Amino acid sequence: MDTQDTEFDFLQSGPASTSGRSDAEQLKSALQNEKAAPEILQYETDLIARIEQNLDYQDEQIELLKENDDMKLLVEIYLSELSRVRYLLRAYLRVRLQKIERHVMHILDNADVAARLSAKEAQFARDYFVLFGGHMRAAAASHLPDAFSSLVRQASAHPGKDMVPAPDLDRHAFCRVLEDRGSVTVDEEGNVAEFNRGDLFVIRYRAIQQLLAEGAVELL
Amino acid sequence: MGSDYYSVSSLLAEETYVPVRLVHGCTGVGCVIDPSSDRPDLPAGARLDLPLWMVPLMAGRNMLQADLPVFYGNKMRRKMKAGAGCEDLRVRCPHYYTVATQLHAAMQASVTADEDFPAFILNTFRKRYKELLTKAPQVESSLEASQIQTKLSAEESQLFTAAAEASAAYHRWRSSGDSRPLVRVCSVKRKWAESGGEGDENAVANAAG
Amino acid sequence: MAYCRQGQWPCTPEEMHFNAKDELITIVPNFSLPTENATATCIGGEFGPFQPNREVAVPLWLAHTLWKRKKCTIKAPDWMNAEHLDAVLGLERQDASAFQPLPFHYIEMAHFLFTSGTDGNLPQEVFGDELARVKDLVELVQKARMNKILAGLTTLQSAMTVKLNHLAAMEINAVRPFFLGSLDMFWKFQQMEEGAIGGTQGHGGSLGSGQRQQQQQQAPARQLRAGR
């Protein structure tokens, strides 16, 4: 993944027909993946940074051009695209917040899952846990006998944290193959499927969890 | 268990009563758990109905043995074999499938599992699944939908509602042009699944689980 | 829109429509952009060049923006001619188990081209005398494919990995909640059945090749078929 060395040098992300997928296309794919996956995915740090940088740059271009009547159409084109990309960015950040809220204790309990969050999301998760946990404690837990007042264990004597909502990785999902992978094991019985670029599957998420992380498949 | 601790549909399902036999009897709470008893102690072998939420912990410790309620029994299986689509599951057990999976686990724990039970549940869903599939897209009115849904379990109703809503959303989109109203009005009122509380995602997952 | 409860159904038709507007379509501009290369450098790529009477492929949203301002004409996509659609329809009807390759957002693109324009003039402009025929054929293709999907769904008897190559976006969306919800339920009941036999459930861990896999005969993913 290419990192931005110089400011405004975003011409590298050209149209799909010439040099891979543009940043806007990657953002749309990241949003679709996030919407369709039962668990929270790795935050697209570099991509979001580039998108935000490019949004700012386009805003600047619009400010420069809007006084020029000859550039009126170009400004309208820029503004139209900006509204689309901003929608994708808002939707991406929003669906991730929803997942953080839904599985906050699971996320904070698992370092590898917590590492998928951006710095701001991690702060939000900690703040939300304090807020939500405080509310549960004040409204319910503090009224129960000590042995049953835990927010994570049904009873303090229970070994496991049997109250923590976690994503169900055995849910099915639609996915498309982006990179040839040959024979892929798709279930515990050892059944396999040929994963060729462009193939479209309905499959249990657990079977393609790792492939998704590697960018070999995308969710639909 | 943790993944559906807060699941409203699971909590509703676990209020279903199932027949059990107490292995060692019980002291003190006989009147509480058995309304027909007027004595605090119940003898070993006592038979009564308990809510499903009480069963797994006690089955796991061999304190009781759970049996299948009548709506999973041989008579019901014969009726299902004859015509699964016609049966009214809601009147018998609204959370038919959720209760089945949890009860089966409890019966496995107390070694009273019925080997044919999972196949019966799977085949029941297979047969009724086709009915749901063919009916959902054809629903023309909420009244018609309600009539179909009166016979469905909560889990089936969730699927039916989801399919009908997806179909309706698609047809709404098809009938609209490419234009949009100038000012979008965010609708306050939203249609909601009948199973209540939990979102569609969780409800479907928990219905299946 | 339900923010926190969207859950398993990630896309509304409106969102699919929004996504479809990134599909490329050929236009013929009647203007020139006063930029260095007559191009528009956007986040989504460099579009253009825009010069009079010079065909150029642009995203549908941009084509629409320009067309509304009377800055271009829009050409029908290659797949949207009567002859090609007739052939596609024939193949869809012949093959019960597979879908013909069409653009992922073919339904939304057709919808856009058939319904846009303040006085219904875009469809006429794009398709001319072929309009009615093309509309009919697209509708027939959609119906043939949806019937094929539903016929395949009726054969669903268990949770399994299903290959559905060339299924389109709106088709996925239409069947998603029912299809995925049903597969999830089948899977749960099959886990229940496996438990009765004494097998181990697939909770936790990866799907790596274990000893159990070596003992099982490996079977390919099943193709969703009709009439089995």
Next chain:
Amino acid sequence: MFGKQAYELLQEVASVPADNLPPFNEEAFRSVIDEVHMQHERLTTVYNESRERHRQRQEEEGGDPEEAAAGWQGTEAEATELMVYHSAILRNKRLLFTYVKERAERIQELRWTHRTLPEHVKANLSPLEQQYFRQYDRLLNKYCRSGGQGVGLDLTADPTPPDDPYVQVRVLRDYADVVFSSGKVSLRRGKSHWLPSDEVHPLVMDGVLELVGGTGGS
């Protein structure tokens, strides 16, 4: 039967559509808390009494009292009684927690869809829940605002996909030069313009502008 009232408490919120909240049932909630404490007291009493009886039996038989220190020594029937209380406490806890969490989630949802609490809902919240809404509001604002911990985007905006941000308008009467986000426009009668759709509303209401055929629909 144990857990019945807590079950009915949860049903109160579960049976209402998700965009609404029934009043917080303080009385029923308190009653369930009392039930839990009664169950816990009984559980503790039965456990201790059973241990005491066992210890006495040990003394009568001349055994070593120290052996009675650890573990359960009661009868299986007494163990079953303890498990009835234990599972009932767990059930009540789960129903109470889910009641509070379900309501909290709906309160969060209201922040996303309404920004402020509707009056009819506000009246149904407990003081703790009203506080929860205010705190969640602050937390979400902190995440959305510019700079520091924020992403600089109001995530509650644009819940549905945007259309063309421009609409075509016709000027109905001479007005003035107006500065829109897209630039300055001289509004002269009879002229048509493409203008940002979220900025023309006041001028449409004032009768200065009229929409030209929507945004492209037939």
